[in-house]
Amino acid sequence: MSVIRACLELAEGFILSYAEGRIVPMEPTYAFFKNEFVPLSEAKLGAMTNFIHYGTGVFEGIRGNWNDKKKKLYLFCLKEHYERLHRGCQILKIDLPYSVEKLCDITVELVKKCAFEEDIYVRPVAYKSSESLGVRLHDLECDFMAFAFPWGPYLDIDRAKCCVSSWRFPKEVPRAKLTGLYVTNALAKTEAIEKGYHEAIMLTADGYVAEGSGENIFLVIDGQLVTPASYDGILMGITRQKVIQLAEEELGIKTVERHVDRIELYSAKEIFLTGTAAHITPVAEIDGRKIADGEIGKITAKLQTLYSEAIRGNSPKHMGWCTAV
Numbered sequence: 001m002s003v004i005r006a007c008l009e010l011a012e013g014f015i016l017s018y019a020e021g022r023i024v025p026m027e028p029t030y031a032f033f034k035n036e037f038v039p040l041s042e043a044k045l046g047a048m049t050n051f052i053h054y055g056t057g058v059f060e061g062i063r064g065n066w067n068d069k070k071k072k073l074y075l076f077c078l079k080e081h082y083e084r085l086h087r088g089c090q091i092l093k094i095d096l097p098y099s100v101e102k103l104c105d106i107t108v109e110l111v112k113k114c115a116f117e118e119d120i121y122v123r124p125v126a127y128k129s130s131e132s133l134g135v136r137l138h139d140l141e142c143d144f145m146a147f148a149f150p151w152g153p154y155l156d157i158d159r160a161k162c163c164v165s166s167w168r169f170p171k172e173v174p175r176a177k178l179t180g181l182y183v184t185n186a187l188a189k190t191e192a193i194e195k196g197y198h199e200a201i202m203l204t205a206d207g208y209v210a211e212g213s214g215e216n217i218f219l220v221i222d223g224q225l226v227t228p229a230s231y232d233g234i235l236m237g238i239t240r241q242k243v244i245q246l247a248e249e250e251l252g253i254k255t256v257e258r259h260v261d262r263i264e265l266y267s268a269k270e271i272f273l274t275g276t277a278a279h280i281t282p283v284a285e286i287d288g289r290k291i292a293d294g295e296i297g298k299i300t301a302k303l304q305t306l307y308s309e310a311i312r313g314n315s316p317k318h319m320g321w322c323t324a325v
């Protein structure tokens with residue numbers, strides 16, 4: 001049985017994890033909080049912190065992928081994640097006191113301190129830190145925090161069953177990871193889980209396919225990859241970009257970025273989801289209709305192998321995507 005590890009609770013600076021149905025204590029973990037490294041259990045926000053109430057934060061999800069042979073953890077696309085965080089900060093008028101380079105350094109130091117020898121997830125957040133209520137972006141202080149914890153694949157399945165969500169994307173979605181935006185995604189995800197699916201596919205306000213609640217989506221049609229375009233308001237995923245590059249450079253497969261109709265989901269030859277947390281997750285079924293024979297498609301499988309080698313520091317050509325810790 002595959003291991004499901006979901007961080008459940010924190011106590012005394014230890015993360016409690018759910019593994020094989022058991023809750024097990026693990027190594028202590030740390031946070032970068034208010035400009036210093038502290039045990040994660042000590043990183044606490046005041047109840048009146050503006051960001052908690054109005055979603056005035058920008059976050060990232062960064063993977064550290066453990067390579068057991070090399071006994072090293074590889075942080076994937078660190079710089080790209082912090083460049084996206086900086087763009088989100090521009091939108092929310094968060095005046096971040098750290099450059100992209102400094103944020104990368106902080107993250108490497110954090111991950112070194114945590115010393116995990118397994119796949120991890122790093123969650124950085126830039127946020128409005130004033131303990132002051134009132135809906136606004138101006139006249140508020142800003143801060144940054146980050147923490148790391150062990151985390152296996154987000155969708156711990158290799159044949160995801162998805163449904164098209166009844167929750168639509170807000171019309172004008174800034175393409176950034178703004179915490180407040182994620183309430184729609186949370187509604188969609190829970191609706192999907194409660195109906196017995198693994199993930200929700202969200203549509204734009206115009207009814208085009210947008211993305212999963214935490215992933216981008218790709219379809220294989222006529223031997224090409226097809227994925228929703230930036231004008232559909234999707235998050236411009238870093239995994240999405242790397243998959244487009246791997247498909248083109250390693251497999252000679254082009255990607256078409258365009259509107260995708262809902263109906264195309266039912267007749268595509270292969271469908272998969274991409275994201276930092278979910279990696280490349282094959283979709284087996286949407287709305288009770290099998291995708292082809294419901295098995296992992298050939299192109300999907302090839303991309304999974306290429307991607308998995310790249311993120312674990314096993315692909316010499318793609319070492320520039322990784323930061324070894």
Ligand SMILES: Cc1ncc(COP(=O)(O)O)c(C=O)c1O
Nearest residue numbers: 214215216235237238239275276
């Ligand atoms: C809504 C949404 N779309 C797409 C993605 C995939 O983005 P990335 O590949 O940069 O993790 C994510 C995950 O961060 C997400 O939350």
